[in-house]
Amino acid sequence: MISQAIFIIILAAAVYLFWKNAAKIRRNILLGRDADYSDRPSERWATMARVALGQSKMTKRPVAAILHIFVYVGFVIINIEVMEILIDGLFGSHRVFSKYLGGFYGLLIGGFEVLALLVLVSCAIFLVRRNVLRLKRFTGQEMTAWPKSDANYILITEILLMAAFLTMNAADYKLQALHYSHYLQAGSFPVSGFIAPLLPSAASALVVVERVCWWFHIIGILAFLNYLPYSKHFHILLAFPNTYYSRLQPKGQFTNMDSVTNEVKAMLDPSFVPEPAEVSRFGVKDVTDLTWKNLMDAYTCTECGRCTSVCPANITGKKLSPRKIMMDTRDRITEVGNNIDKHGKDHTDDKTLLDTYITREELWACTTCNACVEACPVNINPLEIITEMRRYVVMEESQAPASLNNMFGNMENNGAPWKYSQADRFNWAEKE
Amino acid sequence: MEQKIPTMAQMAAEGKEPEILFWVGCAGSFDERAQRITRDICKILQHVGISFAVLGTEESCTGDPAKRAGNEFLFQMQAMMNIQVLDGYNIKKIVTGCPHCFNTIRNEYPALGGNYEVIHHSQLIQQLIDEGKLKAEGGESFKGRKITFHDPCYLGRGNNVYEAPRRALEILDADLVEMKRCKSNGLCCGAGGAQMFKEPEPGKKDINDERMLDVLEAKASVIASGCPFCMTMFTDGVKHIEKEQEIKVLDIAEITVKANGL
Missing domain, CATH: 1.20.950 (Fumarate Reductase Cytochrome B subunit)
Known part of the structure; x- marks a missing residue:
């Protein structure tokens, strides 16, 4: 007894x-932003059965x-x-x-x-x-x-x-x-x-x-x-x-920013009245700017390192490691959660995911090749976090590397990433 | 070019609509090496008699490098202007000479209102081979030559197109070899994600040099690819290992044109 x-x-x-x-x-x-992963339920169950239950991505x-x-x-x-x-x-x-x-x-x-x-x-x-x-x-x-x-x-x-x-x-x-x-x-x-x-x-x-x-x-x-x-x-x-809750779109497809679409439409067509959207920053500076799915990714990561071992940047000695991106995200969201428990909901510390945890050097080393995404046995997506942080650096801070700013300028002025005139765009047909 | 390349503007003026639009892309338009691939794609289209046109000076960057670099504003500006042009000509079907253009128009334009059937030129070549319209005869023989295909990230992993470019090589009767890192495990050339337009971050070596190890291990004498950025990276990579005589870097379209003597 x-x-x-x-x-x-x-x-x-x-x-x-x-x-x-x-x-x-x-x-x-x-605490993450909202994101819709409710579509195609049968495909989602099948993915879960294959990838999690069936461990299909482990076989590599x-x-x-x-x-x-x-x-x-x-x-x-x-x-x-x-x-x-x-x-x-x-x-x-x-x-x-x-x-x-x-x-x-x-x-x-x-x-x-x-x-x-x-x-x-x-x-x-x-x-x-x-x-x-x-x-x-x-x-x-x-x-x-x-x-x-x-x-x-x-x-x-x-x-x-x-x-x-x-x-x-x-x-x-x-x-x-x-x-x-x-x-x-x-x-x-x-x-x-x-x-x-x-x-x-x-x-x-x-x-x-x-x-x-x-x-x-x-x-x-x-x-x-x-x-x-x-x-x-x-x-x-x-x-x-x-x-x-895997991303079911082709891996090459990056998310569309609807907040930007509104502004671009208004610029191109002065008569366009944008729907009032919630005011938030462009891209990701801290973990709460990420979606809940990015945060679930971080808690799911078991640090096996398959992502980092296939990352071309990491293989060639750059600072970027997709596994570190996920671990940093988890550490930071845990810290934010602990702050809420200790100091209440509105507490802010002077730390952010960008800079305190992840450096710009890491972000700019990424080739967006999707090798990390492909390698993950539980469909974690480090690339989305990297891209979102680039968006913050470029659109909120205008702090892209100088050479990329040149490329942006060329694209804006001549419709090509290089400094060639749009009028010369068809010259290839004249040559042999 | 022997035959004139029709533009959409000319076609529209004559009241005609082509079967397919050939989206050339910035590299294909301006980069001298890529221009040769552009002309070869046109030769293939002319050879099989598909009615096609290009946008010429009305074409503009898809916005891919801006989007990968995080400049969504610039990307969407480019995308919406391009969609206006494309829709203005009532375009339904597009073939691109670049996996980046292919991915962007195919996957990222629909959310902005641009809906087209988009294929990469390796898929077009595969279709033409499957339909019996394209063979590998009357030109240079690749018989017995060791050819390896490098999967461009935005064609392979990005869009799961692995077989089409390989079909184009299979009919050559060549010795196709796979690199250790191939298909979904393929190693990036180092140019994606807007890296093409900046210096790499500090590290031990450049990514294209790392990829050359795979090429050497496979003992290939031809690196085939389907992307103008990969083309640039490998042309440099082969130079770095001083194998310009032994190893040729060729696009799938160039190989097809050579094999058919076009």
Whole structure:
């Protein structure tokens, strides 16, 4: 009874705390400007199914794809086992599903064990890739101490959780063999059977091992749940809505600025009366000028670095890194959210996404080639943020690089980005 | 040009409407290297007997470099003036000689009221090949030559056009090789996003030089492309590695014209 009460208190606290932090992230995302992503729902569901559920964009890097699919499938399916643990914890039962599933229960537990081992091995390989092989993708200016630790904490936690799960099963398996107390014959143990010989043989000691692992496993999961909102690992949840709200237009198509359309129409046609539009700045200076989708992108990013590793600017040593754009955006919106919590809604600090976080040098290094957008396994779009910030720099500040201002001048005066007369535009037809 | 290139103004004066408008683009109009590609596209159109016209001095920049650089005002000014001209001539179908013009008119003009069927010249060539109107005979033989196609960003990733330019090369009976970074993984030439008009940011090297590593690895003797900016970047890149004799940079249209002896 006491253990049930403790379990209920821990579970309720964990769920409440997670809910509170998740709601804060939702609030932060909605600080972004409005943008309409409600069209073509069936295409959106299909995109989500293909890209998030089906992991279709992971396949470009087969090794990472296979290891990731083990961890992903393991995570999803082992959650069935977590359900059993929750029910056992709430009602004081033991392996409650075994009563109803009969022989299938053995298959289920056996399957979980194999998956748990695959998760464990995959995470270990991931740790080696990051810390021993030091893959280039996991380094870079934005990969400072925290992002590196974050990744390691996630992997180590998953290894510990799987180890606890397998050790718990091993102890259970041994207790079943001893026909001890309520440890009834249930399940099959293709993996933990190998750990069993390492455990003590006394029933009382086995019960301690089994209980300690059981509690460690479930408290570990609840703690991990509460770690998610502070971590890049939040992608396991946001990958789904984020792919649902993918941009469905061709990648080459940049957004149209309706506010500009109004002004341009009025300039070209003096009789045109523009619809009254909300007054806001052109482009993006701080995170709240971004759309909610840009902000959801930032919270979805798991810092895998596929974007940066294919960025032509980054490859050739420029300062631009699309991953840094996303991480900066997340850091800044988190900061803005914390300011609201601490100082109220109208508080402003003297920081902005542009300049405090992202430099102009980074913005101007982009070739708008869309390689980063193409590479992202969860359809994040760093390019839109870069373009929007360029719009602010050019239209609000008139601070484009001098050579680009020349190009603008040429286009305005002669209809071409170079200094050629429009009257000479057809001269090519005269030559051979 | 042997045959005269008709302009929309002339056609309209004669009360005629061409089947398709050839949108030349700024590079195609002014850049000497790109002008040769422009003339070759015209040769192909004349060869197959498609009725076409150009805007001539009435054409103006689509606004692409302004938009990528963040100058939406200038872009929309250009776009709306161009749409007025295009609609004035009742134009329905456009072929462009540049992926940037192609992307801009096709995807970004509709929101401003300009709706046209837009294709890139590699798609036109593919259609003509598929219809049997265009072959690869009577001209220079590319048999056995190692050709690699560089995907322009605004054709490939930007608009998912990967197969059309490759179809144009397949009929050459050449040895088509893909670079390590190709199709959706293709590496940019370095000129997009208005980089063409500015110096690159400080870094270890230029992007076109990085791309030359892929060309060398593929051991290609011809780099084929479909974009005048890529053309400029690779012509420079090949110069930097001093392989001007061994490696030729050619547009899909130029290759088609050479193969047919036009």
